[in-house]
Structure formats: C-alpha cells, structure tokens
Amino acid sequence: MEKSYYNVIETLLLILSADEGKLKIYLEKKKNEPYKGYWIIPGSTLDNETTLEQNAENIYKKATGLDKGTIFQTRTFSNLNRLKNERVIASSFIAITDKTLTDIKQNTSDNAWFQIDELPKLGFDHEQIINEVITELRKKITTNYDDILIKFFPSDFTLPELQNFYEYVLNKPIDRRNFHKKFVNQDLVVDTGFKQAKASGRPGTLYRFNIDKMKGKRI
Amino acid sequence: MEKSYYNVIETLLLILSADEGKLKIYLEKKKNEPYKGYWIIPGSTLDNETTLEQNAENIYKKATGLDKGTIFQTRTFSNLNRLKNERVIASSFIAITDKTLTDIKQNTSDNAWFQIDELPKLGFDHEQIINEVITELRKKITTNYDDILIKFFPSDFTLPELQNFYEYVLNKPIDRRNFHKKFVNQDLVVDTGFKQAKASGRPGTLYRFNIDKMKGKRI
DNA sequence: ACAAAAGTGTTGCTGTTACACCCATGG
DNA sequence: CCATGGGTGTAACAGCAACACTTTTGT
Numbered sequence: 319m320e321k322s323y324y325n326v327i328e329t330l331l332l333i334l335s336a337d338e339g340k341l342k343i344y345l346e347k348k349k350n351e352p353y354k355g356y357w358i359i360p361g362s363t364l365d366n367e368t369t370l371e372q373n374a375e376n377i378y379k380k381a382t383g384l385d386k387g388t389i390f391q392t393r394t395f396s397n398l399n400r401l402k403n404e405r406v407i408a409s410s411f412i413a414i415t416d417k418t419l420t421d422i423k424q425n426t427s428d429n430a431w432f433q434i435d436e437l438p439k440l441g442f443d444h445e446q447i448i449n450e451v452i453t454e455l456r457k458k459i460t461t462n463y464d465d466i467l468i469k470f471f472p473s474d475f476t477l478p479e480l481q482n483f484y485e486y487v488l489n490k491p492i493d494r495r496n497f498h499k500k501f502v503n504q505d506l507v508v509d510t511g512f513k514q515a516k517a518s519g520r521p522g523t524l525y526r527f528n529i530d531k532m533k534g535k536r537i
Numbered sequence: 538m539e540k541s542y543y544n545v546i547e548t549l550l551l552i553l554s555a556d557e558g559k560l561k562i563y564l565e566k567k568k569n570e571p572y573k574g575y576w577i578i579p580g581s582t583l584d585n586e587t588t589l590e591q592n593a594e595n596i597y598k599k600a601t602g603l604d605k606g607t608i609f610q611t612r613t614f615s616n617l618n619r620l621k622n623e624r625v626i627a628s629s630f631i632a633i634t635d636k637t638l639t640d641i642k643q644n645t646s647d648n649a650w651f652q653i654d655e656l657p658k659l660g661f662d663h664e665q666i667i668n669e670v671i672t673e674l675r676k677k678i679t680t681n682y683d684d685i686l687i688k689f690f691p692s693d694f695t696l697p698e699l700q701n702f703y704e705y706v707l708n709k710p711i712d713r714r715n716f717h718k719k720f721v722n723q724d725l726v727v728d729t730g731f732k733q734a735k736a737s738g739r740p741g742t743l744y745r746f747n748i749d750k751m752k753g754k755r756i
Numbered sequence: 757a758c759a760a761a762a763g764t765g766t767t768g769c770t771g772t773t774a775c776a777c778c779c780a781t782g783g
Numbered sequence: 784c785c786a787t788g789g790g791t792g793t794a795a796c797a798g799c800a801a802c803a804c805t806t807t808t809g810t
Contacts, residue, residue, distance in 0.1 A: 325545075477789085493774070
C-alpha cells in the first residue's frame with residue numbers, strides 16, 4: 319500500500335436502549351465473509367457527498383424504521399490495523415431509542431438486542447469499540463451529562479425501573495428510599511396518575527420526567 | 538466532483554491554556570492564500586499511515602516544542618461545504634498545556650495566544666469550530682468532567698487565580714469565601730508553603746491540587 | 757497612609773446517607 | 784395466606800449559599 323492523503327471512513331452506529339433496567343445494544347449478524355456469523359455494529363461507508371451525521375441517520379432509519387432519534391457523535395477510531403486489508407477510519411455515533419417503538423422489538427437470527435455486559439462474538443474490532451464508547455457513556459449517564467437520562471426514558475417509567483437501570487450502569491446498589499426521595503422531593507419526576515401493569519407484586523407508580531427540572535440537573 | 542468513497546481528513550489541534558484567569562487558545566497566522574493574513578487553528582492533513590492521535594501529537598510538538606501533553610479528541614466536522622474546492626473532514630483535538638513551558642510564550646506576528654472570547658479574524662470555518670469545541674469544553678470544565686481542572690493547573694496556583702479562571706469559564710461570579718472553603722475544607726488543594734510574588738496587594742498562598750481527592754470530584 | 761488584593765467565620769438551608777417496616781397485587 | 788415487589792419517615796451529617804470586615808504587601 320502506498321502513502322496517500324485519501325482515506326476510507328465508515329460510520330458505526332451504536333443503537334442503545336434502556337430496557338428492563340439494563341442498557342442494551344442492537345447488533346446485526348454478518349451474512350458473508352469475513353466474520354460470517356459474527357455480530358457487528360451496524361455501519362456504512364461514507365461517500366464524499368454525505369456528512370457523518372446524515373450517514374448515521376440513514377443507518378438508524380434502516381435499522382429501526384424510525385425517522386428521528388437522539389443521535390450524537392462519539393469517538394473516531396483511526397488505528398492503522400483496524401481492518402486487515404485497508405486502513406478504514408471509524409466514526410462512531412450513539413443513537414438512543416425506545417426499543418418498544420422500533421421495528422426490531424423481537425430478536426431474530428439476523429439482529430438482536432444484547433445487554434452491554436453480555437455481548438456475543440463480535441467481528442472486526444467492534445467489541446473494543448463498544449467497550450470504549452460505553453465506558454464514556456456510563457460516565458455521562460451517571461452524571462446526567464447532556465441531560466442524557468431523559469433520552470433513555472422518553473416515556474413513562476416507574477422509579478424502581480429507573481433505579482435498576484441506574485444501578486446497572488453505576489454498578490453499585492442504591493437505597494430505594496433515598497432514590498425515591500431524591501426524584502420526588504426535588505420534583506424531578508411527575509406522577510402520571512397511572513400504575514404499571516405487572517405480573518407480580520405491588521404495581522409501581524408511573525412517572526414522567528419533569529423536563530424543566532431535569533435540564534442541567536446533575537445526578 | 539464525482540461521488541467517491543475516499544475522503545480527505547485533516548486534524549485540527551486547539552492548543553489551550555489557563556492564563557491570567559482566562560482560557561486562551563494558540564493560533565497561527567496564515568502566510569499564503571486563501572485567507573492570507575487570517576488566523577487559523579494549527580492542523581495537518583492525515584495520510585493513511587498515521588493515526589489521528591499521532592497527527593495531533595505532531596502538530597503539538599511542532600507548535601509548542603513540548604514532547605508530551607494532555608491531548609484528547611473532540612468532534613469531527615464533516616459538513617460538505619467546509620472548504621471551497623473539496624470536501625475535507627476535520628477531526629478536532631484539544632491540547633491543554635502550560636503556556637509558560639512552551640516555546641510560544643511571546644506573541645509574534647506569526648502566532649499568538651488569544652482569549653477565547655476575543656478571537657481575531659479566522660480563516661475557513663475555524664471560528665465556528667472553536668466555538669463549538671469550546672462550548673463543549675466549558676461544560677467539562679465547570680463540572681470537572683474527566684478531572685479536567687487538574688490538567689489546566691498542573692503546577693502551583695493561588696485560589697484567586699483558580700477562581701478567576703472558573704468564573705471566566707462559568708461566566709458568573711462566585712463568593713470568594715465559599716470558593717476558598719470548598720477547596721481547603723475538602724482538602725482538594727494542598728498548601729505548598731510558598732507565596733505568590735506579585736506587583737500589588739497581599740501575596741496569595743500557592744496551592745497544588747490534591748490529585749487523590751480531586752480525581753472524580755464533581756465541582 | 758493609601759491602594760490593591762487575599763484571607764477568614766457564622767448561620768440557615770438543602771441534599772445525602774443510613775436505616776426497617778408496611779402495603780398492594782396475583783396466585 | 785403467601786410471595787413478590789413497591790412505598791414510605793426520621794435523624795444525623797455534609798456541602799452550599801449568603802453575608803463584610805481584617806490582613807498583608809507595595810508604593
């Protein structure tokens with residue numbers, strides 16, 4: 319290979335969702351070689367008439383069937399040996415979505431949701447990319463940087479649900495009474511008046527974020 | 538221009554420093570057309586045998602004469618019309634440095650430090666890039682995200698110095714007594730035993746960050 | 757002595773932590 | 784009535800916010 323000032327760039331989109339108190343990622347199974355049968359982050363090579371943001375949106379639309387979502391840029395990976403044959407730069411994006419609204423509710427043999435701590439066998443350097451991007455994201459979630467919690471819970475939720483997700487990301491337990499007090503006493507959440515329908519146990523109260531109070535709030 | 542999957546990428550390095558309570562950026566004056574006489578962010582086109590990180594380090598070394606510094610990646614800009622002739626993607630990095638240690642202490646006609654709210658006439662889209670990157674950075678500084686304050690104050694400082702910088706970035710005043718108490722009572726800083734040499738007024742006590750206490754500390 | 761800038765103490769408020777029992781629902 | 788999971792109160796402590804006068808230095 320010869321030294322050149324032209325580079326190949328791909329956009330990789332980490333589609334994430336808060337589901338059952340876990341942080342989950344949507345992955346696709348590769349149908350052809352190399353890495354046939356391995357799972358990969360959905361992506362697309364960038365042409366010089368498209369922006370990275372447009373590219374990410376296109377991947378999002380194709381994968382979820384949704385038009386609009388919370389999509390933002392994260393790291394760009396430029397290691398020389400990411401792929402075998404050619405140096406390809408990966409610009410990674412995160413999309414935060416509501417799993418229940420997408421066309422990909424059900425896991426199939428071709429695509430599925432995985433907990434970010436229970437990843438399947440991944441192709442290329444995608445496991446490393448997920449780990450690096452998620453490490454950054456965990457910091458953002460646990461401090462509510464960029465009001466990111468709101469984006470993971472766009473619709474109604476119970477406080478135990480939120481707490482489970484938060485404990486999962488933080489990886490340590492929190493006292494339920496204190497968690498409840500924090501959100502309710504500071505009016506960070508609003509009671510919707512509805513209760514969760516559940517299989518067992520007392521149904522939880524459904525809350526919604528009080529956007530005004532949550533904006534800029536450091537958790 | 539024809540659609541292609543090859544792209545030109547440049548690395549832009551925003552070299553920053555906390556100086557006299559202000560956030561300053563190092564810029565270079567462009568010597569040839571286009572934008573001759575305008576100021577620009579130092580940068581370099583990426584070849585396909587170099588990583589973005591290596592590229593940023595090279596720019597840093599060339600500009601400051603320093604070997605190592607705190608350098609990290611920020612946004613990648615891929616607008617189609619950034620430059621006139623060809624679509625060039627800009628991957629921006631921040632370098633945080635100690636202005637007094639660099640070879641660029643003095644402003645010359647070719648390069649100079651500017652307060653980030655008193656920028657000169659900038660070439661290309663560099664003003665927009667600075668503004669977007671600095672907006673993100675301000676959030677990080679004011680929350681001490683990634684322990685960034687330590688990086689801006691690697692050596693001794695007085696509390697009023699730190700406070701001035703902090704007020705400048707936050708763009709609002711803070712009570713001096715409360716600021717002092719916060720850092721001293723929580724042992725976030727250590728008294729070095731020295732005093733600042735100053736032109737007028739009572740000399741300030743020189744402190745150093747207590748790294749262990751500052752790590753992960755949210756300000 | 758004056759100007760300039762740094763150092764400092766108290767009080768009330770707000771949020772955090774630690775801790776254990778009762779309540780609503782389905783089976 | 785039992786299992787499951789949700790809801791709740793209190794007290795001690797820590798950090799934050801609001802407030803003005805004194806000390807050290809150079810001129």
